[in-house]
Amino acid sequence: MPTTTVTAVLIATWNVNSLRARMPRVEQWLTENGPDVLCMQETKLANDKFPVAEMAALGYESAHFGQGQWNGVAILSRVGLDAVLPNFAPGVEQDTEARIITATCGGVRISSVYVPNGRELDHEHYRYKLSWMKRLRQHLDTDTSASADAVVMGDFNIAPQDRDVWDASMFAGATHVSQAERDVLAEVCGFGLTDTFRRFHDEEKLFSWWDYRGGGFHKGHGMRIDLILATESVARRSVSSSIDRNARKGEKPSDHAPVLLEIGAP
């Protein structure tokens, strides 16, 4: 095994809303930003349709947990991609959908997650969402040591606080902001994870998602629901975090923007 020099790494998460539709934008974004790790959600691809060769040509190893037309999560890495685990850890009730994949990249245990939307507060899908988050906590308790370098990033479909939505009064009785959702997010963070973006930015109305409908992006109607949660050992080494709003502009954008975290050397 060659010894690798440990340097700063740049990690990112992006709900691409169909990798087939988004491939030109993703390739461009990887070339321009050069992240060491990119977690993607909503690839909407079967496993045998994932563009492994195209990603390799850009210098990335790929791990993908797909299911076809919906969901699908992936991890790209150019700092190693080992111990790949699709779905929740063994012993945790398995998900019937492709919403989490975990791998070790550059010594960091990284999960790419696509938390269920929930649809409506009285919908069965909402109970699935809460159950899913409880299983995410069980997954972490099973898979990872709280003292390890670990990151859970992706589309949580939960806005952690009212300052993370464009108008909290518009969200009364809606999903993404309910106390129960925020409580299960806190349970997941209780593993020992922190919302790293908030170490660097206190302002309200910094969003990672804007509805395609009604010109949401141009009206500033969005939510911050894409999060990079990290254990303290990673969080304290992090040196910057940002949301790339430019990726939400232009030709055929995803409705989500990438969120980035720069992690300094140990």
Added chain:
DNA sequence: ATGGTGGCTGGGCCA
């Protein structure tokens, strides 16, 4: 405007 847009598909469902 009880809608809108975009992605899955090939008529609606989902976000």
